[in-house]
Amino acid sequence: MEKKARKPTQKRALEKVDRIIDAAFKLFNEKGYYNTTTADIAIEANVATGSVYAYFEDKKDIYIQVIKNINMSFIYPTHDYWIENKQEQFNNSEVFKELFKVFIKLMISYHNFSKLFHDELEALTLLDKDVGDIIKEQDSIRVAKIQEIFILFSIPFKSDEDLKIFLHYCYLLIDDCCHKVVYDHTIKDINLYIEKCVDMIYSLFKTTTSY
Numbered sequence: 001m002e003k004k005a006r007k008p009t010q011k012r013a014l015e016k017v018d019r020i021i022d023a024a025f026k027l028f029n030e031k032g033y034y035n036t037t038t039a040d041i042a043i044e045a046n047v048a049t050g051s052v053y054a055y056f057e058d059k060k061d062i063y064i065q066v067i068k069n070i071n072m073s074f075i076y077p078t079h080d081y082w083i084e085n086k087q088e089q090f091n092n093s094e095v096f097k098e099l100f101k102v103f104i105k106l107m108i109s110y111h112n113f114s115k116l117f118h119d120e121l122e123a124l125t126l127l128d129k130d131v132g133d134i135i136k137e138q139d140s141i142r143v144a145k146i147q148e149i150f151i152l153f154s155i156p157f158k159s160d161e162d163l164k165i166f167l168h169y170c171y172l173l174i175d176d177c178c179h180k181v182v183y184d185h186t187i188k189d190i191n192l193y194i195e196k197c198v199d200m201i202y203s204l205f206k207t208t209t210s211y
Helices: 011-030 038-045 049-055 059-072 079-084 093-109 115-127 129-152 160-183 190-208
Strands: none
Touching: 011 038, 011 049, 011 059, 011 115, 038 049, 038 059, 059 129, 093 129, 093 160, 093 190, 115 129, 115 160, 129 160, 160 190
16 A cells, blocks of 8 residues: 655654755755755755655655745735725826736745746646646636735726736736746846836726726
């Protein structure tokens, strides 16, 4: 019978699991997923290889937990934040753009992984169903967070379909902006790049709402 990885409960075990995950994150960023072995992770975490398999089924299991940890570290602006920063009606272009600049800069600040890690994650999202399902779930959460802003301000979208279109392309623009700013070192003026992204989002916003 195949041995199942156990869930840690005691403090020492939890600390060991955290060390394994942190070590894996470091190696996946430096060497990549494919060039990292569970033995490498064990050495980096200063634990026995058997300890790795005691808490994780395999390398992919560790990788999935690394991805989950990245997502859990993302702290979204709260309902109170948006209320406190609502200076005028949401159809004011400057207020709109400022709110989205805040959101984009927040997302940029959480991209604390290497381009190698990012590129392999994109590839594994397509090649591995388990990884793809997690990324799809995380993308849905982020889209929902954007949607919450518009629900909060009762934005009059022309139809539910227009809202879906806006959210889809809005997320794609933000995601692409973050990756370009973080990984493309030829970009000289990051703030200008963010501003242009927000301008495009605002143009899309105007075509899909009744403002």
